[in-house]
Amino acid sequence: MKAMREGNTIITLDNGYHLWTRTDNVGGDIQLLCLHGGPGGNHEYYENFAEKLKDLNVQVTMYDQLGSWYSDQPDFTKQENIDKFMHMEYFVDEVEEVRQKLGLDNFYLIGQSWGGALVQEYALKYPDHLKGIIISSMTDNIDEYMENITKIRESEFSPEELAFLKDCEAKNDFNERYEELIEKLNKDYIDRKQPAAISHLTSTMGVQVYNYFQGDNEFVVTGKLAGWDRSKDIHNIQLPTLITYGEHESMPLATGKRMAETIPHARFVTTPNGGHHHMVDNAPVYFDHLMTFLKDVETGNFND
Template sequence: MKPLLPVLLFGLFLMQGCTAPPDDSAATENKDITLQEYHDSSNRADELSGGARMIKISTPKGDFNLWTKRVGNNPTMKVLLLHGGPGGTHEAFECFDSYLPTEGIEYYYYDQLGSHYSDQPNDTSLWSIPRFVEEVEQVRKALGLNQDNFYLLGHSWGGILATEYALKYQDNLKGLIISNMVSSVPAYNTYADEVLGPQMDPQVLAEVKQIEAKNDFTNPRYMELLLPNFYTQHALRMPIEQWPDPVNRMFNHMNQTVYVQMQGPSEFGIRGNASLLHWDRSADLPKIKVPTLTIGGQHDTMDPEHMKWMSTQVQQGRYLHCPEGSHMAMYDDQKTYFTGLTQFIKDVDSGTMQK
């Protein structure tokens, strides 16, 4: 579920504003908002900072500040983006700027606690699923999102977090998007062992496994092997030198402490004593009643058939398959990804959602 470099990796600081919900009182109820209305930030709490604001949250270990940034205005379609990692950043979502504004969809960048522009406490007890779920709920309240407008999109680790949030707080949601994440880490590990591994050159795989067996993850040879033989095949299907700038920046800003504690040091599945090792919500998917889109790539690190299956288990599901896509399908199968994503959001908004 992490795409890429461990040293950077897996899956930015503006001025601190007030934490009151934005004032949407002037928003029109007409869903076909004009371009001027979409870009009008007058009388918004974040007008001064161009949509960016710090939100204060409470945790068992004290209060912390989280960075968020709003793009656009739409009273009925607001998407909160949950980045991957754990410990990644919002930067990998920057390609959304090329698609969602033209569709009139409002969206929010957000660095989770421990990530880039947000506070980065050293207390490892904070890196747990329940604590992250409560963080998302506090962010939702601060941004004024509710069941009339709130779409939650989680990519990779963010897909785990979005699933957990929906299972506890789905009454606050209008729609759910689980991007490039299966509902079971054990199933993910099996797919990596039985499907992805055999696709690699046997000698390369043997050397990777040897390095992992020695816990020699800082060995430069590890990434030297994985980048051309695994990442450019299943994480982001582009030559390394062509990887988009937002993706490179995200990897450079990855919080390795959070990542390794929850995901583990291996780049070939979730292993060791990682806290996510036994995560599995497959049996709970039928409890999710809100319209749900699952997205998978043909070349994903995650099993696309499992992600398709997930869409049949929730009560109102749809699957989006990206035939050219990998784990970062929003980049290597971009048109498919965004056409399907925006169609889902608009179908839910108009009440015409079908599988």
Template sequence: MNRRDVLKYSAYAAAFSASPSLVSAQKTSNSELLTRGDALNPSGIRMAGIQMIPVVGGKYKVWTKRIGSGPIKVLLLHGGPGATHEYLEAMESFLPQAGIEMYYYDQLGVGNSDVPDDPALWTLPRYLSEVEEVRRGLGLDHFVLYGHSWGGILAMEYALTYPQHLRGLVISNMTAGIQSYLKRIAVLKAQMLSPEMRSRLDALEAAKDYDNPEYSRIVEENLYPQVLCRTKPWPEPFDRSFRHLNQKIYNQMQGKSEFEVTGNLKDWERWDRLHEIKVKTLTMGATYDEMDPADMKKMATMMPNASYAFCPNGSHMALWDDQAVYFKQLLAFLGSV
């Protein structure tokens, strides 16, 4: 300890000595914290809402963070597969202020969670089991599950498998089947690309030449700014999450292209089971989304207790590029569950 540290410590000690009420408050606080200690946080120290939850039978841990406090608790499932919670940080400006308790969660393999190099882990059934492990680890029950994009797939699967734990479900910017997504992509390519550019993109995709710089240029300059996020520049949290994408997970589950599905999700379809989702549900779509908003509207008619929210100026990231409309409708739904 250097001289500066000694002086700093002495000042703190003097302050506590001069203020018995502060000392008492500190003791009370510490006592309360110790009573809240558990196996994951045995000392009960303040963790800024962060918990590391064991998954895969305790072999790995995933990062979660609670923000806010209230009777309505929302677990957020980010997209990708292989993205991080970071692009959902817009939630912090809206949910806690409405008295909603929200939980970020980086899925295994990304962000602040463990990142094992094991391809056997990157499957839908394994991720579904992980969501349930996270629910148990956080002690959530009768909660709202929010899923965006790939997170929407996980949310639908969870609602079909563990409906007893849910009080509400939000399926944001995700259709109920991969074939519907591919049909939408074909329409968007025709609308947004010149005939020459579309022909070149089709040729590169037919050759599976996804690493070709020309392919990246066409997609990143002509499609992403229109269908992924229309704000210019991209919001920093979205850009940060995009840069932190685990490409190995994405490639295995989605494939090497955003606009073709060649990974292990390619045969995923749940249109024929939507009627089984009976929990109160909100589907959310947007005009320029790579997911057809007509699909999200149709999905709401196929579930017995669902409603649809539309963002007229939004894209896949309507929570950023049509933010006021998006959160007005999301908060109204959350307040009704």
């Protein structure tokens, strides 16, 4: 195992593929490992976390999961790669391998959206090295998420527009008008601030991974994630837990509150005017919640 170093590091997994990682503020008092969403997204909304958390002297480590923009991307037209990598268990075990190869111990794990699902799975399977977890904008089951996005669509669109969306989805015809309607939802519920800083000239989404697990966009779930449910298991998570949602996002706030009541040592917070990416939409409130949680756990004052 190599010593942790500042900046970008490419690690080689036991399967031979390579992952891009970055660690800022090496040697900080608190270790935080960040899991991005998607699946098939990337680390970029974590890039300012070390700066935002500098008052607590937090070492922040990010990485792009296999199939994501900065890491290796297997050929997912091959069934053998789909069978080997395109399932939740692979990505949970990948977190553990990254932890081992970077030498993380007694650390906090944060996950956004899909990353929040991985946090729950990891905490249930590999709790021994964790000090606490942060579930950011993720439910403990997909059905309640689907119910919520259905309500969102019904509240935002006319019956004619809804019929058009459903017809496009049934035909797998994601035309320009369809994309324009979905973009309205993205601007209201996903990226409310529409930051220029993380936009690119080309899409950086790992489309094959995203489509396989999720579907065409955030407001349909037609992929392998459909049916995922850990609501009967999360009471077994004994770690200090922060569940953080935007107040105006795609995840149902009622589910986040229930999760906080189910996990024995959990706190639920919301970010005003925040969408699904509320760490960008309203950074001051988001990071205040995160810093308060970390501080409370570190000082033994986390009593939730």
